[in-house]
Amino acid sequence: xxxxxxxxxxxxxxxxxxxxxxxxxxxxxxxxxxxxxxxxxxxxxxxxxxxxxxxxxxxxxxxxxxxxxxxxxxxxxxxxxxxxxxxxxxxxxxxxxxxxxxxxxxxxxxxxxxxxxxxxxxxxxxxxxxxxxxxxxxxxxxxxxxxxxxxxxxxxxxxxxxxxxxxxxxxxxxxxxxxxxxxxxxxxxxxxxxxxxxxxxxxxxxxxxxxxxxxxxxxxxxxxxxxxxxxxxxxxxxxxxxxxxxxxxxxxxxxxxxxxxxxxxxxxxxxxxxxxxxxxxxxxxxxxxxxxxxxxxxxxxxxxxxxxxxxxxxxxxxxxxxxxxxxxxxxxxxxxxxxxxxxxxxxxxxxxxxxxxxxxxxxxxxxxxxxxxxxxxxxxxxxxxxxxxxxxxxxxxxxxxxxxxxxxxxxxxxxxxxxxxxxxxxxxxxxxxxxxxxxxxxxxxxxxxxxxxxxxxxxxxxxxxxxxxxxxxxxxxxxxxxxxxxxxxxxxxxxxxxxxxxxxxxxxxxxxxxxxxxxxxxxxxxxxxxxxxxxxxxxxxxxxxxxxxxxxxxxxxxxxxxxxxxxxxxxxxxxxxxxxxxxxxxxxxxxxxxxxxxxxxxxxxx
Amino acid sequence: xxxxxxxxxxxxxxxxxxxxxxxxxxxxxxxxxxxxxxxxxxxxxxxxxxxxxxxxxxxxxxxxxxxxxxxxxxxxxxxxxxxxxxxxxxxxxxxxxxxxxxxxxxxxxxxxxxxxxxxxxxxxxxxxxxxxxxxxxxxxxxxxxxxxxxxxxxxxxxxxxxxxxxxxxxxxxxxxxxxxxxx
Numbered sequence: 001x002x003x004x005x006x007x008x009x010x011x012x013x014x015x016x017x018x019x020x021x022x023x024x025x026x027x028x029x030x031x032x033x034x035x036x037x038x039x040x041x042x043x044x045x046x047x048x049x050x051x052x053x054x055x056x057x058x059x060x061x062x063x064x065x066x067x068x069x070x071x072x073x074x075x076x077x078x079x080x081x082x083x084x085x086x087x088x089x090x091x092x093x094x095x096x097x098x099x100x101x102x103x104x105x106x107x108x109x110x111x112x113x114x115x116x117x118x119x120x121x122x123x124x125x126x127x128x129x130x131x132x133x134x135x136x137x138x139x140x141x142x143x144x145x146x147x148x149x150x151x152x153x154x155x156x157x158x159x160x161x162x163x164x165x166x167x168x169x170x171x172x173x174x175x176x177x178x179x180x181x182x183x184x185x186x187x188x189x190x191x192x193x194x195x196x197x198x199x200x201x202x203x204x205x206x207x208x209x210x211x212x213x214x215x216x217x218x219x220x221x222x223x224x225x226x227x228x229x230x231x232x233x234x235x236x237x238x239x240x241x242x243x244x245x246x247x248x249x250x251x252x253x254x255x256x257x258x259x260x261x262x263x264x265x266x267x268x269x270x271x272x273x274x275x276x277x278x279x280x281x282x283x284x285x286x287x288x289x290x291x292x293x294x295x296x297x298x299x300x301x302x303x304x305x306x307x308x309x310x311x312x313x314x315x316x317x318x319x320x321x322x323x324x325x326x327x328x329x330x331x332x333x334x335x336x337x338x339x340x341x342x343x344x345x346x347x348x349x350x351x352x353x354x355x356x357x358x359x360x361x362x363x364x365x366x367x368x369x370x371x372x373x374x375x376x377x378x379x380x381x382x383x384x385x386x387x388x389x390x391x392x393x394x395x396x397x398x399x400x401x402x403x404x405x406x407x408x409x410x411x412x413x414x415x416x417x418x419x420x421x422x423x424x425x426x427x428x429x430x431x432x433x434x435x436x437x438x439x440x441x442x443x444x445x446x447x448x449x450x451x452x453x454x455x456x457x458x459x460x461x462x463x464x465x466x467x468x469x470x471x472x473x474x475x476x477x478x479x480x481x482x483x484x485x486x487x488x489x490x491x492x493x494x495x496x497x498x499x500x501x502x503x504x505x506x507x508x509x510x511x512x513x514x515x516x517x518x519x520x521x522x523x524x525x526x527x528x529x530x531x532x533x534x535x536x537x538x539x540x541x542x543x544x545x546x547x548x549x550x551x552x553x554x555x556x557x558x559x560x561x562x563x564x565x566x567x568x569x570x571x572x573x574x575x576x577x578x579x580x581x582x583x584x585x586x587x588x589x590x591x592x593x594x595x596x597x598x599x600x601x602x603x604x605x606x
Numbered sequence: 607x608x609x610x611x612x613x614x615x616x617x618x619x620x621x622x623x624x625x626x627x628x629x630x631x632x633x634x635x636x637x638x639x640x641x642x643x644x645x646x647x648x649x650x651x652x653x654x655x656x657x658x659x660x661x662x663x664x665x666x667x668x669x670x671x672x673x674x675x676x677x678x679x680x681x682x683x684x685x686x687x688x689x690x691x692x693x694x695x696x697x698x699x700x701x702x703x704x705x706x707x708x709x710x711x712x713x714x715x716x717x718x719x720x721x722x723x724x725x726x727x728x729x730x731x732x733x734x735x736x737x738x739x740x741x742x743x744x745x746x747x748x749x750x751x752x753x754x755x756x757x758x759x760x761x762x763x764x765x766x767x768x769x770x771x772x773x774x775x776x777x778x779x780x781x782x783x784x785x786x787x788x789x
Contacts, residue, residue, distance in 0.1 A: 009616075011609070012609070012612055012613040012616055012617065013617070015609045015610055015612075015613040016610075016614065016616075016617045016618075017615035018610075019610045019613060019614060094619070138742055170621040231697060347669060352757075378607060380608075380610075383610055387610050387614060390614060390618075391614050391618055394614065394618035394619055394622070395618060397622075398618065398622045398626070401622065401626040401630075402626065404626075404630065405626055405630055405633065408630060408633040408634070408637065409633055411637065412633055412636055412637045412640065414641055415637065415641060415644065416640060419644040419647070419648075421641070421649075423651060424644070424647045424648045424650070424651035424652075425644070425647055426652065427647065427651050427654055431654070432650060432653075432654050435657055435658065435661065436657065438661060439657050439660060439661050439664070442661055442664040442665065442668060443660075443664060445664075445668055445675060446664055446667055446668055448675075448678075448679075449668065449671050449675065449678070452682060453671075454676060455786065456754045456755055456786065458750075459756075459757065460757055460759070461747075461750045461756075461758055462746035462750065462758050462761055462781055463743050463744075463746040463747035463750060464744075465758065465761055466739070466742070466743050466746065466761070466763075467743065481765075482762045482764075482765055483762070483763060483765070484761070484762070484763040485761070485762050485763075486758070486760060486761040487759065487760040487761075487762070488721050488758070488759055488760070489721060490721050490722065497607075504721075504722040506721055506722065538696070576645075597721065597722040597725065600725050600786065
């Protein structure tokens with residue numbers, strides 16, 4: 001498993017490195033960086049015919065095109081990627097300049113070849129499928145290629161609506177390696193390769209315009225290394241490439257010309273336009289053709305020959321451009337088809353209508369088709385803007401995540417510092433434990449004191465009981481006590497057994513016996529008055545600070561005295577105190593009294 | 607494009623999410639745990655402050671009885687009760703001469719409080735003195751102050767010599783106490 005995972009991860013890592021190079025923030029934010037070379041702010045047009053290179057710059061300034069001469073480049077320089085990079089930097093503004101706003105458009109007039117399209121793609125209506133298939137699998141569209149998919153030889157298909165067929169042209173891209181190097185992420189130069197003869201043909205159709213409807217034409221585009229013949233009648237009827245094979249003109253130009261036009265029936269009435277597209281005069285083609293016609297006794301009365309010169313082309317194209325075009329600056333008229341694409345109409349999709357106007361529009365669109373490799377591998381190598389934005393968004397998200405992480409760590413640190421700044425964290429747990437123990441101990445002591453303070457509140461003490469007797473019967477010659485009996489009993493005997501766990505009421509009883517005089521008898525009688533007795537109890541309670549004597553709430557007191565004549569008056573004292581008495585004083589403390597007998601639970605020591 | 611998408615999803619989404627997610631979750635947990643810990647400590651501190659205040663209040667409340675508390679516990683302890691009662695009686699009588707008051711009976715027996723069952727099981731103390739009224743009163747005051755757990759069940763005073771007032775004669779006294787204890 002790891003043997004499979006590691007290479008996959010390695011591939012993904014490599015893809016990720018490449019994606020990161022494409023997804024620079026300045027690039028992602030600029031929509032132009034993802035556009036084609038033709039839509040860049042600065043376009044460097046290179047025209048190469050196999051021998052000479054012309055270099056022109058076109059900048060878009062305030063919506064208008066500004067032409068200027070490009071850097072000097074030789075044919076050999078085009079193969080040197082380092083030199084090309086230097087030239088690009090020179091155009092962009094210096095060694096550290098951003099090259100991603102630069103588009104290079106190579107107009108190739110070299111090594112062009114025509115191919116035969118398979119029948120399945122021959123109908124012009126199949127163009128959409130054909131142009132997709134020819135980029136990935138040219139062997140499925142072009143006859144005789146087999147499965148060869150050499151990237152340095154690129155095919156493109158051209159639907160010819162008038163004859164209802166499709167032809168293909170191939171350009172050999174000997175400069176591909178150097179150009180592809182410029183498209184690497186670190187340079188990000190956009191590159192397009194246009195077919196110069198197709199551009200020139202489109203331009204000529206535009207120049208001739210309505211004149212094309214008067215009679216058939218045949219355009220001969222005379223480049224230094226090949227001549228392209230394009231017969232036209234209600235549309236382009238064919239495209240024939242005649243290589244010069246190291247000669248000035250095609251080897252069998254007369255044969256090829258007549259064999260092309262005779263089957264089409266154009267010799268009886270046709271305008272042959274000889275367009276000088278290379279360094280040589282096009283009249284040379286005419287001379288060859290003229291001598292061929294004489295030699296082979298060809299009937300050419302209906303053939304009208306027009307030999308264009310470059311001045312007339314520039315003069316004609318200056319009109320739609322709206323300004324005079326300087327041939328010394330622009331150098332090549334092929335460049336105009338791309339830069340002034342509006343000349344060919346606003347349509348972006350190819351129409352398949354027959355006619356001069358649709359044909360001009362069609363050729364205008366086809367002239368801008370790029371021969372730069374556009375197979376699946378190349379397409380996959382380019383990072384789309386959507387993915388670049390996704391990558392950038394995730395990168396921003398990552399930074400935000402890191403910030404969030406740092407913020408979270410900061411918050412944690414702040415919480416820790418803040419917490420340790422206060423006293424709470426310094427509090428040792430043993431202090432708390434000790435204090436808790438101390439609190440429990442003190443609380444238990446307090447509860448103990450409260451409980452036993454209440455339980456042991458004075459309810460029945462000998463000293464106060466005796467003192468009460470003295471208050472009840474103060475020292476006097478009129479009363480003599482013989483005995484005092486004090487006891488405590490339950491207030492209600494019936495409840496005693498039942499309420500072991502409830503406070504109990506109780507009664508205190510004094511029984512005093514003795515002898516008294518008549519005056520003492522009266523004194524004892526007054527004690528039976530409840531108010532007098534209550535006053536005595538309250539007085540004792542206050543004087544002795546013994547609340548048990550206080551007659552309050554539901555506490556009750558009563559006194560009963562029994563006095564009778566003492567029949568045994570044996571001594572002097574008995575004679576002075578003729579009565580014997582028995583005084584019973586009872587105080588009742590009810591069960592709901594604060595000093596009722598408490599329930600003493602089985603306590604535990606604090 | 608798929609290759610780039612996979613690479614972006616792996617290196618810009620999955621791995622960063624993992625590398626950031628784990629510490630973020632960890633920090634969240636740590637933050638929550640620390641906050642909980644700090645809250646607990648704060649609560650503990652507040653309880654400590656409150657308890658310290660309560661302790662001060664308790665100490666203040668206990669201050670008047672602090673010295674008496676050991677004595678109270680000693681009095682209420684069930685062990686060695688007879689010896690303590692003996693010492694208490696002797697201490698109550700030591701200020702007086704035998705002519706003023708003398709103890710003729712000391713008896714401690716186990717048994718319940720006859721008045722109220724809520725006192726539970728305890729000891730019953732029977733005392734008999736011979737003496738004058740005032741020494742008798744003062745001795746009782748002395749004994750009951752030292753032994754606040756004595757609950758007087760009954761008191762019988764009988765003149766042993768002639769006299770018109772209870773405090774002017776020599777008295778025979780029988781005292782019966784219930785001794786309240788903790789157990």
